[in-house]
Amino acid sequence: MSTQSVSTSAPLFETVIGLEVHVELKTETKIFCGCKTTFGSPPNTNVCPVCLGLPGALPVLNRRAVELAVKAAMALGCHINQDCKFDRKNYFYPDLPKGYQISQYDRPIGEHGHLEIEVGGERRRIGITRVHLEEDAGKSSHAADGTHTLVDYNRTGVPLIEIVSEPDIRSPEEARLYLEGIRAVMQYCDVSDCRMEEGSLRCDANISLRPFGQTAFGQKIELKNMNSFRNVQKALEFEVERQTAMLQRGEAVEQETRRFDEATQTTVLMRTKEEAHDYRYFPDPDLVPLAIDDAWLGQLRAELPELPATKRRRYVEELGLPPYDAGVLTSDPALAHYFEAVVAAGADAKQASNWVMGDLLAYLNNRGRSVADAPLAPEHLAALIGEVARDTISSKQAREVFQISCETGTDPQTVIRERGMAQISDADALLPVIDQVIAENPKSVSDYLGGKQKAIGALVGQVMKATQGKANPGMVNRLIAERIAAASES
Amino acid sequence: MLPTIREIADSLRRKETQPSEWMAQSLAAVRERDGAIGAFLTLDADGAVERARRLDGQPQTNPMFGVPFALKDNICTEGLRTTAASRILESYIPPYSATAGQRLADAGAVLIGKTNLDEFAMGSSTENSAFQKTRNPYHSDAVPGGSSGGSAAAVAAGLVPFALGSDTGGSIRQPAAFCGVVGLKPTYGRVSRYGLIAFGSSLDQIGPLTRTVEDAALVLQAIAGHDPNDSTSAPQPVDDWMAALERGVRGLRIGVVRTGEEEGVHPGVQAAVDAALRTLEGAGAEIVEVALPHAQYAVASYYLVAPAEASANLARFDGVRYGRRVVGETLTDMYERSRSEGFGLEVKRRIMIGTYILSEGYYDAYYKRAQQMRTLIRQDYEAAFERCDVVVTPTAPTPAFRFGEKSDPLQMYLTDLFTIPANLAGLPGLSVPCGMVDGLPVGIQFVGRAFDEATLLQIGHAYEQERGFPMPTPEVAGQ
Ligand SMILES: [Zn+2]
Numbered sequence: 001m002s003t004q005s006v007s008t009s010a011p012l013f014e015t016v017i018g019l020e021v022h023v024e025l026k027t028e029t030k031i032f033c034g035c036k037t038t039f040g041s042p043p044n045t046n047v048c049p050v051c052l053g054l055p056g057a058l059p060v061l062n063r064r065a066v067e068l069a070v071k072a073a074m075a076l077g078c079h080i081n082q083d084c085k086f087d088r089k090n091y092f093y094p095d096l097p098k099g100y101q102i103s104q105y106d107r108p109i110g111e112h113g114h115l116e117i118e119v120g121g122e123r124r125r126i127g128i129t130r131v132h133l134e135e136d137a138g139k140s141s142h143a144a145d146g147t148h149t150l151v152d153y154n155r156t157g158v159p160l161i162e163i164v165s166e167p168d169i170r171s172p173e174e175a176r177l178y179l180e181g182i183r184a185v186m187q188y189c190d191v192s193d194c195r196m197e198e199g200s201l202r203c204d205a206n207i208s209l210r211p212f213g214q215t216a217f218g219q220k221i222e223l224k225n226m227n228s229f230r231n232v233q234k235a236l237e238f239e240v241e242r243q244t245a246m247l248q249r250g251e252a253v254e255q256e257t258r259r260f261d262e263a264t265q266t267t268v269l270m271r272t273k274e275e276a277h278d279y280r281y282f283p284d285p286d287l288v289p290l291a292i293d294d295a296w297l298g299q300l301r302a303e304l305p306e307l308p309a310t311k312r313r314r315y316v317e318e319l320g321l322p323p324y325d326a327g328v329l330t331s332d333p334a335l336a337h338y339f340e341a342v343v344a345a346g347a348d349a350k351q352a353s354n355w356v357m358g359d360l361l362a363y364l365n366n367r368g369r370s371v372a373d374a375p376l377a378p379e380h381l382a383a384l385i386g387e388v389a390r391d392t393i394s395s396k397q398a399r400e401v402f403q404i405s406c407e408t409g410t411d412p413q414t415v416i417r418e419r420g421m422a423q424i425s426d427a428d429a430l431l432p433v434i435d436q437v438i439a440e441n442p443k444s445v446s447d448y449l450g451g452k453q454k455a456i457g458a459l460v461g462q463v464m465k466a467t468q469g470k471a472n473p474g475m476v477n478r479l480i481a482e483r484i485a486a487a488s489e490s
Numbered sequence: 491m492l493p494t495i496r497e498i499a500d501s502l503r504r505k506e507t508q509p510s511e512w513m514a515q516s517l518a519a520v521r522e523r524d525g526a527i528g529a530f531l532t533l534d535a536d537g538a539v540e541r542a543r544r545l546d547g548q549p550q551t552n553p554m555f556g557v558p559f560a561l562k563d564n565i566c567t568e569g570l571r572t573t574a575a576s577r578i579l580e581s582y583i584p585p586y587s588a589t590a591g592q593r594l595a596d597a598g599a600v601l602i603g604k605t606n607l608d609e610f611a612m613g614s615s616t617e618n619s620a621f622q623k624t625r626n627p628y629h630s631d632a633v634p635g636g637s638s639g640g641s642a643a644a645v646a647a648g649l650v651p652f653a654l655g656s657d658t659g660g661s662i663r664q665p666a667a668f669c670g671v672v673g674l675k676p677t678y679g680r681v682s683r684y685g686l687i688a689f690g691s692s693l694d695q696i697g698p699l700t701r702t703v704e705d706a707a708l709v710l711q712a713i714a715g716h717d718p719n720d721s722t723s724a725p726q727p728v729d730d731w732m733a734a735l736e737r738g739v740r741g742l743r744i745g746v747v748r749t750g751e752e753e754g755v756h757p758g759v760q761a762a763v764d765a766a767l768r769t770l771e772g773a774g775a776e777i778v779e780v781a782l783p784h785a786q787y788a789v790a791s792y793y794l795v796a797p798a799e800a801s802a803n804l805a806r807f808d809g810v811r812y813g814r815r816v817v818g819e820t821l822t823d824m825y826e827r828s829r830s831e832g833f834g835l836e837v838k839r840r841i842m843i844g845t846y847i848l849s850e851g852y853y854d855a856y857y858k859r860a861q862q863m864r865t866l867i868r869q870d871y872e873a874a875f876e877r878c879d880v881v882v883t884p885t886a887p888t889p890a891f892r893f894g895e896k897s898d899p900l901q902m903y904l905t906d907l908f909t910i911p912a913n914l915a916g917l918p919g920l921s922v923p924c925g926m927v928d929g930l931p932v933g934i935q936f937v938g939r940a941f942d943e944a945t946l947l948q949i950g951h952a953y954e955q956e957r958g959f960p961m962p963t964p965e966v967a968g969q
Contacts, residue, residue, distance in 0.1 A: 055572070055582070055584070061721065090801075090805060090848070282857055
């Protein structure tokens, strides 16, 4: 496989990657009209004169879209341009009803931000050039025979932010981690669902190679059509290999746009530089400049939640979790929220982490479900963890209880009670049984007294059998030893 | 000839007449005389009769109630063909109505049809209409002006008491002057642009063409005010313009910009404007001289800004969703054929100029500098308004010219040199008839402070009262 040859040989060139990420904002209505943003409606049902670009229709800015964009930009550490504006980006395409896209050119809503990622235990800071607000285009479906194209304008005018990174990313793996980081931040701020399969997060990449030590960038290639984080990494890995081979052969890399082909797991040429666009940006005269005053900005800043980087640090420093655990738990705000609720309900942090990252995630992943549909409430998981800590049940039993609770919806403590799973850890309850077993098995007792330590196992087994396995085996072991010792002394 | 809005409103108020009667009279006038004029592109006779009939017997709610009117055909009307006088929209029927037209309908005014214009409002003679010629009611060989030539001619010929036009560089005021009617371009942002097919979005403004200044005030009263559907419409409260009319001109300072042959001003036009100024002075106004030093760059700046904006505004006419589509081999082919066949020569010229102006590397040299010039022109006006309340020039340097006379586009562009500065500065401008030259009407233009339509209407109305002579009725209008 292509990735192997790259990763096994020492790299000859330094990889330079920059990413452009489009994130759909979670507003009820579109950015410049009152149409719904609902995903999956029948084609061309969420449309009006404005988003269809009918003659005479005018855009009116949705303030909610501005709020979400500002929050996203602030969460990425951007400077917010409190006096920004909208520009027209001119090009012809059937999914672009006005013949221009309303976007932001030289005054984006946010600039000069960054995102921290952890690569192999090392912290890396990826610069973010800009975050700007714009409208989405429609969706074209081309007939297989090439005779026609159908266009659905439901998506036209859905608010987007474009997050442009600095060329700070140095490997395909870093690119994937950066994307996961962006998604986490967006989800924490509740500005987007970031569902790549529904197109609410899309990513284009620029990648170039250069000899180590060289400061000038190599010729960049633009990559498109990557519909999962894994594919972004794969496409970039393929490009690293392809461009390395070209450079080794002494060939020049030409500026071009390529797309990832999922079937062949390669990138293929889309267009060369000659076809590059002049978008003829100019300020949109239909919209007044956007002023974000201090009060509005302050209110939005106050609404920002604890962000993943801060949370990760807190889990390590205050809860004593290993960095790996902290990373996994904070990758998704719903997961972090669940974990925190388990801890808040009284569970030990490390135990809670083990359960959440282990049995819970495995259960959800097997069923393709999200944390939001977790079958067990956090306080119930905390209760289950508590029963193990109190020796009511064994760890092995606990996993069984977890499965039963998840499948039946019955809370763990009820499961333990109803199924009589509680361990008998009460000496007063166990002693009569133990005394009876000792009395009935003189051979084992004498073997034990004769130095055969193992003989006690047979006695414990008899007690477990007599209690249908409910006895706490550790306690039974100790009590038998004590009783035999007491009897032999007297 | 239909009477003024005021006369119709008074008659309806006194219950001497019913809306249906005025509608019948208006439709009869159109049928009888529009063949010679060509003001209307679309007539909605059945709809108009029905709408007027429903008002009969209803209480009059305001002066617009039951008054017939026309709209320039770049103002969208739900269910009624709206073409912008372009082949590309020849059979386009909008699913919604423009705010300005809707406000009139809500007030009870009754739309009878849509009037001719230069294609997409690009022109100064209405000769650029893809469909028909509109003749000046005063002279069948003369143009009505443009681009709102159909609206101006319809009012001048007495087919309707008023019509709405749109003014990007003089397209209400210049045809008003050429046709001997009153034309008001309100302050940018005063009237909603929602539903006006955009030409130069930062310049476009809808306004009335009427027979009297009082009627212009009545129409403005009905259409002005903030519209949540137009982000550029101003939050300024709507004034009581009827009250402003009666204030007279005593104590008002009228700033005069000296014009002459350098600007190509016809001596007869100059004389008519000078006479009007003497009339105003006699009525108690003070005349002061002012200068607009940057106005000489207005036409050049306008022909950068307007085509640049137009090049983007007209991109939506691509044959994909509505309007004319010419099938092609490829997508690009379809675009090229649809637009080549759909747009006329002047529209194509401006799209190409605008596209060039916005191209990478030229933006700063052209578009940005033109926008900077707008600031200087606005500052010129601000300085002038330190010394006066309105600035006066002729509306147009000449009376209406003949068909085909301005075949050179540059000569045509220069006919708007006095009206363009107000659009660049976003200021209100009013053209009032002030005399006849060679049998054709001439207009005087008043430009006021932003959102001070009140003073313009006040001066215009006072001038009408003091003018001392009636504007002759065009022969074609009958009695
Ligand atoms: Zn819409």
